[in-house]
Amino acid sequence: MTDNLVLVERPRPHTALITLNRPERMNSMAFDLMLPLKSAIEEIRHDNSVRAVVLTGAGRGFCSGADQKAAGAIPHLEGLTAPTIALRSMEMLDEVISAFRRLHQPVIAAVNGPAIGGGLCLALAADIRIAGDEAYFRAAGINNGLTASELGLSYLLPRCIGTSRAFEMMLTGCDVDAHQAERIGLVSHCVPGAELLDYCYDMADRIAAFSRPGIELTKRTLWSGLDASSLEGHMQAEGLGQLFIRLLTDNFEEAVAARAEGRPAVFRDKK
Template identity: 75%
Template sequence: MSAREQFVLVDRPRPHVALVTLNRPERMNSMAFDVMLPLRDALRALTHDNDVRAVVLTGAGRGFSSGADHKSAGSVPHVDGLTRPTFGLRSMEVLDDVILGMRKMHQPVIAAVNGAAIGGGLCLALAADIRVAAADAYFRAAGINNGLTASELGLSYLLPRAIGSSRAFEIMLTGRDVSAEEAERIGLVSRRVSPGELLDTCYDIAERIAAFSRPGTELTKRTLWSGLDAGSLEAHMQAEGLGQLYVRLLTSNFEEAVAARKENRPAVFTDDK
């Protein structure tokens, strides 16, 4: 097993159920490319595994996924010789592939949110078909706290469809934390359970789904998402990503946010490079 493959584990805890675990707990399963590339590949393999009827996605340790890795982003393939803006576009495509890949999987995907789901980690949870949260989990749209936009990886598309526009606007524009209790109340997750019950609860849901007709579940998943899609998620993600890159590359706000956290002071955003 390569170093990258160790960051994403695939198990079969029950018949016809696959468990995918983000396995970099020391970094709270942040979305470094060394984690996202094997995740993308694992999901691609599972969608074509006809023995698997439902997939559970979770994180090792105390975090589901803490979003972007600000210390060790990892390496992106096929980018030699690219300028910084084009490198950014190619990097964005890797992450887009994960979100879109979850939507396109034949099997329903259940997010077992065991801890923090921050920024891109919140997007990852929202890309799942069903979300179940441990009682100590929490959610945050973190981009706005980092001097960037809160819109990334489909978040401004998926969150309003999950909880309604007013709540989504407030959560994304304030960057505040949403507890598991609130997440259950507003429909961000379908259930809140004790941490010790989380995986078994998700396995029970997965087994119930697996007992039904395969084309029935596949077509139900497709029609549910198509009914929610007023436009194209893929096109929306491209617009989101370009906006995020614009702010990231043309201002020093992100660097200021990182420095302020290290220095334990409020960030001062100036909106210039």
């Protein structure tokens, strides 16, 4: 446990479960929750026993976005004026989104309920999204008289579901239910809510069984591909990663031998 508002557990070997634990406020993004979430991410990043991460919310919600009643405050604001406090606060929230991307381990969002506004951004910061059948998604800024663009949403959402659907979600503030989210590619799968965590744990187990550098480099190249300015430059980065593992480990030979012998591969990540 990192804080009573953010729980960190080990439901299975090599898997860390992060639970946003503010169910009475639908796990809204008060700074009292976001600060320990940022700390939990940093701790897991350096925990080499963790091979995959599952992120979920306690109770009926995944994350309902900004807390409009009790947002809390970040530290080190003494002597600052309101505009600078607002900038520092937004910077801290941005750092949480970026921290998920910087994690060595893949992150699976187990979206168990509403993912609204910043909660949608948290789900998009994960590498894989699985929805329980009670989940729904909303880009809520426009409903609140603001821009819907926040915490990387206007960058991540079009890359996830395409421009037309992203424009529709962000300009109309509509709700996208779990089944529609699966259909448009916002989530990989929609499963019954009672099965959601076990489904994500099974996926984490599958990931954990592969080569650690293979998984880490795959995550890096997938994210860098979203930023790539050219196919040629990105293919060079992919090729270097492939060569790195091929030359410095016996993983390829082990995979070939395991298939020939009809057994699971055991990757040692070394020569």
